[in-house]
Amino acid sequence: MKTPLLELRNFTVLRSGKKVVKNFNLLLEEGEKAVLAGPNGVGKTSLAEAVLGFLPFEGELLYRGRPVRTKEDFKLLRRKVGFVFQNPDDQLFMPTVREELAFAPANFGLSPAEVNRRVEAAAALLGLEELLDEPTFSLSFGQRRLVSIACVLTAEPELLILDEPTNGLDRENWLRVARFLNETEKTVLVITHDRDLVTFLGWRVVLLSGTPLASSWRTEIPDPYQCD
Amino acid sequence: MAEGRGRLRLLAFLAAALLIYALDSVRALMLALALSSLLFFLLRTPRNYLKGLLYANAFTLLVIAGLLFTDPIAHLRTAAVIFLKANALLLLTFALVLPAGLLELLRTLEGLGLPKRLVLLALLSYRYLTTLRDEYEKLKRAAACRGFEPSPSLRTYRTYGYLLGALTAKSLLKAKEVYKAMTLRGLEG
Ligand SMILES: Nc1ncnc2c1ncn2[C@@H]1O[C@H](COP(=O)(O)OP(=O)(O)OP(=O)(O)O)[C@@H](O)[C@H]1O
Ligand SMILES: [Mg+2]
Numbered sequence: 192m193k194t195p196l197l198e199l200r201n202f203t204v205l206r207s208g209k210k211v212v213k214n215f216n217l218l219l220e221e222g223e224k225a226v227l228a229g230p231n232g233v234g235k236t237s238l239a240e241a242v243l244g245f246l247p248f249e250g251e252l253l254y255r256g257r258p259v260r261t262k263e264d265f266k267l268l269r270r271k272v273g274f275v276f277q278n279p280d281d282q283l284f285m286p287t288v289r290e291e292l293a294f295a296p297a298n299f300g301l302s303p304a305e306v307n308r309r310v311e312a313a314a315a316l317l318g319l320e321e322l323l324d325e326p327t328f329s330l331s332f333g334q335r336r337l338v339s340i341a342c343v344l345t346a347e348p349e350l351l352i353l354d355e356p357t358n359g360l361d362r363e364n365w366l367r368v369a370r371f372l373n374e375t376e377k378t379v380l381v382i383t384h385d386r387d388l389v390t391f392l393g394w395r396v397v398l399l400s401g402t403p404l405a406s407s408w409r410t411e412i413p414d415p416y417q418c419d
Numbered sequence: 420m421a422e423g424r425g426r427l428r429l430l431a432f433l434a435a436a437l438l439i440y441a442l443d444s445v446r447a448l449m450l451a452l453a454l455s456s457l458l459f460f461l462l463r464t465p466r467n468y469l470k471g472l473l474y475a476n477a478f479t480l481l482v483i484a485g486l487l488f489t490d491p492i493a494h495l496r497t498a499a500v501i502f503l504k505a506n507a508l509l510l511l512t513f514a515l516v517l518p519a520g521l522l523e524l525l526r527t528l529e530g531l532g533l534p535k536r537l538v539l540l541a542l543l544s545y546r547y548l549t550t551l552r553d554e555y556e557k558l559k560r561a562a563a564c565r566g567f568e569p570s571p572s573l574r575t576y577r578t579y580g581y582l583l584g585a586l587t588a589k590s591l592l593k594a595k596e597v598y599k600a601m602t603l604r605g606l607e608g
Contacts, residue, residue, distance in 0.1 A: 245560055266568070274564050281557040282564075284585035297574075298566035328588055346565055 194256040196221040196350055196378050197242075197272075201250035204234060204241040211237045214250070217397060219350070224372070224379040226389055229399035235382045236277050238399065239352050243274055270299070273348030277355050277382075279332070279339035288314075288330070288338055289323040295346035306345075313341040317367060332359045340368065350378045357385045425519055425527040432515040439507050445496065448503035455510035468513040472506070479505045551590060558582050 197219040204212040212234035219225060229235050241248040244265030252259045259268050276282040285291040292310040301309075314320050317337045322330065327338065336359050343351065356372075357365050369391050372379060383389065389396060439451050479502060486494040486501075516524060522542075529538045562578060569575050 243560075243564060269564055270566060276561065280589065281554075282561045284558050284561065284582050286581065286584070294562075294567075295565035298568070328585075328592070342565065 193220065195219055195253075196223075196255060197380075198253040198256075199242070199250065200253070202238070202241070202252065203249040204237045205247045205249070206237055212241070212399065215399065219378055219380060221349075222376065222378055224392070224394045225381075226392065226394050226396045227380055227382045227399060228384070228389070228396055231384075233399050235399055236354055239274060239354055239380075239382060242352070243269060243272065270346075271348055272350045272352060273343035273346050275340050275343050275351070275353040275356055277358075279335040282339045283327050283335060283342070286326060287323070288319060288325055288327055291327055291338055291342045292319075292323075292345050294342060299346070309345040309347065313344040316344065316371060317341045318364070333361060333364060336360060337364060337368075348377065350380070351375070352380045352382070354382045355384065356381060357383065357388050425523060426530060428515045428519070429524070429527050429531070432511060435511055435515075436508060439504060439511070442504070443500065445499050445503065448500060448507060452503050452507040452510070455507045455514065459510045459514040462514050462518075464514045464518060468517065471513070472509055475505065475509055551586065554589060555582070555586055558585060 195218045197217065199215055199217040202212065202215040202217070203210050204215075215238065227235055227238070237246055240246045242252060244259075244262070254268055254271070257264075259265060283291055285294055289310060292313055293306050296306040296309050310323070311320075314323055317340060319334075319337055319341055322334060322338075327335070330338065336356070340353065340356055353372075356368055360368060365388075369388055372381060373392060381388070381392070381394075435455075439448070439455075442448050442451060483498040483502060486498050519527070525538050525541055529535060559582065562582065567578055569579075
């Protein structure tokens with residue numbers, strides 16, 4: 192059997208000592224795409240943050256079959272895993288859109304030409320060409336959402352984790368993002384409440400449950416959510 | 420009972436702090452430092468506060484280094500005074516004020532007759548500072564997610580500059596939003 196790209200075994204996430212996710216298991220094969228769903232406050236964002244090494248956890252986190260534990264392990268992991276934050280305002284901090292998109296590849300020490308190529312490509316993909324030289328803070332919420340996705344794409348991660356990526360997007364941009372998600376060759380995990388998106392993508396849905404809320408939530412959710 | 424003790428501690432602290440602040444003789448300050456240290460250990464102050472002492476001293480030493488660099492002979496005494504005073508005051512603060520926690524401290528101050536408004540203001544600033552710190556942590560994570568690793572380089576300093584800039588811009592924007600929200604809910608002024 193092939194080694195999965197990401198595996199969580201008995202994964203328990205701690206937030207100031209409290210267990211916000213309990214004994215969660217997940218297998219993501221390379222190239223596989225999945226949706227992570229669950230009600231507000233069930234711990235989806237916390238789960239993603241723990242995978243990136245920002246919250247303590249119990250259990251095992253394996254990337255390509257290797258356990259990820261130490262600070263160094265996580266540094267390496269973050270090079271391979273791109274994370275789009277739930278709130279773009281927590282993610283963006285560079286003065287202009289161009290610099291924002293260039294931040295990751297420039298940190299990787301790539302040549303200016305390569306950095307530029309990636310910036311242009313990501314901008315074209317998400318329709319941001321016109322905004323490249325705009326100050327990040329002058330953008331609308333939806334525009335910032337697109338920038339927050341683009342600035343992760345320029346890192347060219349193997350695995351992409353997106354936390355509510357379609358939140359606040361108009362129809363055109365919604366389609367842009369949804370199409371990209373469907374067409375990309377990357378391994379993708381999308382955290383979302385967006386039922387249209389779940390239907391559009393038609394991917395496997397992983398339900399994060401384990402809290403009392405989850406069971407009641409499950410019954411009122413239409414078809415796409417029940418296919419796990 | 421506990422309240423009385425808190426008040427006593429605070430008054431003792433204020434008196435001692437004023438005294439130390441006024442002292443100018445190296446010998447007296449050495450004694451003050453010794454007494455503060457003694458108090459620190461006698462009151463079984465959590466040892467991890469010593470780390471704070473270390474950080475604060477990094478700053479003090481920077482100032483002293485600056486002084487000694489310009490004119491070591493003339494400034495030697497001043498440097499010693501600064502160092503002793505700073506540490507005596509810090510140890511005293513750690514021993515008498517910090518363990519009670521900020522909330523406790525504010526309550527005690529209120530008990531001592533500090534206006535409620537001022538206490539509220541202090542509380543709000545504290546809340547605000549905590550939020551600011553959380554925001555900063557989030558941005559630092561965002562940078563780490565995209566391959567940022569601090570190193571002694573121009574790029575690192577520039578990045579920190581941008582992070583702080585973003586933090587400022589965001590808090591200003593947020594303050595505006597909060598103001599709007601408050602006016603919308605009928606606050607006047
Ligand atoms: N910064 C924080 N400090 C303390 N507790 C938090 C913090 N953020 C979230 N929590 C708690 O952790 C739990 C999980 O929150 P999390 O944000 O991971 O949920 P979520 O599934 O992403 O929710 P949503 O769908 O609303 O985004 C919640 O019970 C919440 O109260
Ligand atoms: Mg969330």
